[in-house]
Amino acid sequence: MSCGDEAALGVFYERHATLLFSIAIKVVGDIQEAEEVLQDGLRTIWERAAVYNPSLGQPLSWAVVITRHKAIDRLRAWKRRSDGMERLAQEALTDLPADxxxxxxxxxxxxxxxxxxxxxxxxxxxxxxxxxxxxxxxxxxxxxxxxxxxxxxxxxxxxxxxxxxxxxxxxxxx
Missing domain, CATH: 1.10.10.10 (Winged helix-like DNA-binding domain superfamily/Winged helix DNA-binding domain)
Incomplete structure (x- = not known):
């Protein structure tokens, strides 16, 4: 994968997608969101494969960390969006006239x-x-x-x- 071999990405996906998906779904709690996380994580793994340093750990461990971080980022974004909608709703209610x-x-x-x-x-x-x-x-x-x-x-x-x-x-x- 570090040399841009798409077949290697396919093999990596076949071997590890189930584990990475299960991590994503555990964090985000939603199948569709977990699919998005898996896709984002695999894209990041593909893009950063050339800079992977094997002395820092196994490739799967590296992929797990990336996937987990993507899942946490998506969860935080959802929370911010949810909090923002709540705040806007509260502001809209306070702007309504009393009568x-x-x-x-x-x-x-x-x-x-x-x-x-x-x-x-x-x-x-x-x-x-x-x-x-x-x-x-x-x-x-x-x-x-x-x-x-x-x-x-x-x-x-x-x-x-x-x-x-x-x-x-x-x-x-x-």
Whole structure:
């Protein structure tokens, strides 16, 4: 692998993927997230194979450490994202007026919200669904793909096309 031999990567994968996957799933607790961790870990192992130092330990031990670190990083990112969504929700609740009657007409963002909803209504339903899940429900693109049962690339394309349309529709109003 250190010389760029893809067949060696294949052999390494066949021998050790089960162990590395089990470590990832133990840390992140989710099959799909563990698959992502395994993929990230193997990419890192492949990219860093040339700088691996055998005097520091066995290749498998090195791979286990990399996979474990990737899993912990993904768990921390999920926690930050979750904490951020919680904080935003709390801030949104504290910004609501005390008197719910007439709240829509008195809130300073009413016009922007109305324009956003109007622009979202012009998008095809598949783009709207992907955008709503990603931006309003706080899902990652991978989570959106799983939720909708479509490939990740399709989710990315739908969100991108939808965001470009929204930008064009709202550009003169912002």
């Amino acid at each position: 719910p009657s007439g709240a829509a007409s008195s809130h300073p963002c009413e016009g922007a919200v109305t324009r956003l909803h109007g622009a979202l209504a012009t998008l095809p339903r598949d783009q709207t669904a992907a955008i709503e899940l990603a931006f309003f429900n706080g899902m990652s693109q991978t989570e959106v793909a799983t939720h909708l049962g479509i490939p990740l690339g399709t989710v990315k394309a739908r969100i991108r096309r939808g965001m470009i349309t929204l930008r064009d529709a709202l550009e003169d109003q912002l």
